[in-house]
Amino acid sequence: MKPxxxxxxxxxxxxxxxxxxRANYRNADEMEAAMPxxxxxxxxxxxxxxxxxxxxxxxxxxxxxxxxxxLVKRYIEEDVPVPDPLLDRIAELGDEEAVFALAxxxxxxxEARMLAIELLRQQESTLPMVEYIRWQVxxxxxxxxxxxxxxxxxxxxxxxxxxxxxxxxAADEAxxxxxxxxxxxxxxxxxxxxxxxxxxxxxxxxxxxxxxxLAKLDDDHALxxxxxxAESDDVSYxxxxxxxxxxxxxxxxxxxxxxxxxxxxxxxxxxQKDHGLFxxxxxx
Numbered sequence: 001m002k003p004x005x006x007x008x009x010x011x012x013x014x015x016x017x018x019x020x021x022r023a024n025y026r027n028a029d030e031m032e033a034a035m036p037x038x039x040x041x042x043x044x045x046x047x048x049x050x051x052x053x054x055x056x057x058x059x060x061x062x063x064x065x066x067x068x069x070x071l072v073k074r075y076i077e078e079d080v081p082v083p084d085p086l087l088d089r090i091a092e093l094g095d096e097e098a099v100f101a102l103a104x105x106x107x108x109x110x111e112a113r114m115l116a117i118e119l120l121r122q123q124e125s126t127l128p129m130v131e132y133i134r135w136q137v138x139x140x141x142x143x144x145x146x147x148x149x150x151x152x153x154x155x156x157x158x159x160x161x162x163x164x165x166x167x168x169x170a171a172d173e174a175x176x177x178x179x180x181x182x183x184x185x186x187x188x189x190x191x192x193x194x195x196x197x198x199x200x201x202x203x204x205x206x207x208x209x210x211x212x213x214l215a216k217l218d219d220d221h222a223l224x225x226x227x228x229x230a231e232s233d234d235v236s237y238x239x240x241x242x243x244x245x246x247x248x249x250x251x252x253x254x255x256x257x258x259x260x261x262x263x264x265x266x267x268x269x270x271x272q273k274d275h276g277l278f279x280x281x282x283x284x
Contacts, residue, residue: 001062003075006055006083010042043085056085065095069102069116076109087119096125103128110142117145121152129156133163136178137171146178153182161186168192173199184216193217201225207235208242215246223252231255237262 017038018031025031043056050058062068068090075082090099102108103116120128132149135141141149153160160182168179169191176195183192196217200210207229214222229235230243237259244254259265 001071003071003078003080004049004058004083005080006058006085007081009047009049009055010039013042014038055083056088058083058085059089062089063093065090065093065098068093069098069112072102072115073108073112076111082115087115091119091122094123096120096123096127099123100125100128100131104131110144113145114148117148117152121155124155126156126159129153129160130163133160133167133179137167137175139172139174139178150178150181154185158186165189165192168195180213184213187217187219193219193221197222197225200229204234207239211239211242211246215249218250220250220252223247223250226250227252227255230257237265237268 014035021031021034025034044054046052046054059068068086071086072082072090075086099116099119103113103120105113117128128149132153135146135149136153139146153164164179164182168176168183171179177199180192180196183189184196187193193214196210196213200207200214200222203210211226214226226243226247230240230247235243235257240254240257240259247254
């Protein structure tokens, strides 16, 4: 099956529809609100460019997930947008093993692997859990793949905690930081908390990030370090916002600070003024 540009076909249909229906709508917003209905009509209307098939059912007669995944790769390799009905059919068939094989295939285009990860997430699959955790520890995959896999790990819930904690202990700093993004939602592990606290103290360029993790870890032993930085002369406006939020979440009060001289604060303040929102430089 040759890749067909469904997006281009829909755009052509949409342009015709807009010309025919412009007088029926008062403004562009009303027309935009009708887009989901127009797209559904596109999916359900038999099309000559598909030999009479409706676009939404273009792949219904294909039963082999591997064949469909091969077509996904062809679409990407030929720089044609992957059509939603193709992805929907893959999800409908539910062959997690075949989709997972594509996610792991380092010879496949990154975009194809990303789509495979997203399909598995839509299916709420836990099949790739161990592999995704291994990726976070080894850090050999592309950053987009790592981030996408991490999102899937977060969505897997409580089941990921045990394996992630084991991997956390074996990981280097980058791996620990990635897994912390998952583990911070499950407080109570002393080793995880100690790492987050130490990183907050020693990694100046990521204070805001680790303040957010400490807030989620919900251990008020972090308050002393958070308050020390909140009161320091070298804390930035952006970091202070995150630190203040963490302090308040842990049940304390942040100091009052004046950031009227901070360049980032000035930029934000100008943006607020442009949109009619006013506020002083002193933060409570």
